Amino acid sequence: MIETIQALDISLFKFVNEFAGTNEHLDRIILFIANNYLIKGIPFWMLWWSFWFSRDSDRVQVRAKLLAMMAISIVAILVGRLLSAVLPYRLRPMHDPAVESILPINIDPLTLNQWSSMPSDTSVLFFSFATSIFLLNRRLGALMMGYTALLICLPRVYAGFHFPSDIIVGTAIGILISLTLMKPLSKLVLRLRLLTLEDHYPALFYPLVFLISLESATMFDSARAFVAEAYKFAKFVMI
Template sequence: MDLDILLAVNRIAGRDALLDTLILQVASSPLFKGIPVMMLVWGLWMQPHAAQARRRAALAGTLVMAVLALATGRVLSMTLPYRARPIHDADLPLRLADSVGVDTLNDWSAMPSDHAVLFFALATGIALADRRWGLVALAHAVLVIALPRVALGFHWPSDILVGGALGVAMALIAVPLLRRVLLDTGLLAWLESRPGFSYPLMFLVAHQLGTMFASSRTLLGVLRDVLAG
């Protein structure tokens, strides 16, 4: 079934160069992936609401949880048994999109999808703050995050399923707990009373999540190379 779904979704790739370029942009650009979700978080944060403190606590908890979810996904992909991505299996009758080759994402294990872990966790956390907009975030996770990565052969459908389930589970457990801590300890009120500190911090976290910590990972790679001599 995993293979059947993969090949069915993959049919949209490798047919038209312009369509391939669009799918690649959707799959790789933060303007399509993380930034719209972070804009949604900021919009909900600023929108007046009858239970604004509870909503903001859920959103703040979602950001903290999302960092943990992404880190968990990366650790699992590095520690679980290696799983080759579909584009690295020469025996699969895949359609390769223009500019995608067998060296794309080489040496990166497919299981679980860290994209699925992060964005399904974010969608679930947003749903706990606002159900309607949570459904929008969930649709984004499915249509913008999951489908293009399967269509391009970056992931098996089961990679997405496992990653998404992990993200949802982490959010359902962690966000209510973090919301309670932020409200009961007065930490949210303390942060809101210091906007000169809390808003720049929130911007930093949202920026890094929106870009999946790309700049931080690049910096760490450079530092690693420098220290290695």
């Protein structure tokens, strides 16, 4: 059974990956889409800010869910990275000689070679986003799920960053995180009266929200780099 699933996984990967390396312009466009945050994270946060300033009659409930969504994004990236670290290491298709993947033209063959392929933290994060939006607005949420699948996840399979199963598992985790946490976190926001911070401390509230939304939109790359460098510095000082 496991061998059958693995064979299907590789077959699906090769079906998508076989178009790589055939046209330099196509490869450049796909890699641009796969790596650019204006396409990945920014659209989700543009929607977030649009919801925040909407004149919805149930504004308090909407804003509570939006703050819950912000917390969910932090949980999602932490869970994605934690699972990638604790689960058995899996080579990415582009680094697995047994798969014989086709590399896009001009891509660095060492790209992401330090990270395990399973699960895709990208799909964990952005499907948790899409699910959170679905819980706010079903039509927009369904649209963003399709957007995530086609413009965020599929290019990563094309480029050899992930197997389809990495994406599927990450998708399931992201959806589960959002469905599990949205309601209790929204209630917690209301119980702790966190929304009153906007009225009482706007000069603190909005810069903090901006910082978290920026980091979330860029998959916390700057925050992760900061933590990594701080850890290295701490180890150096303790020697």
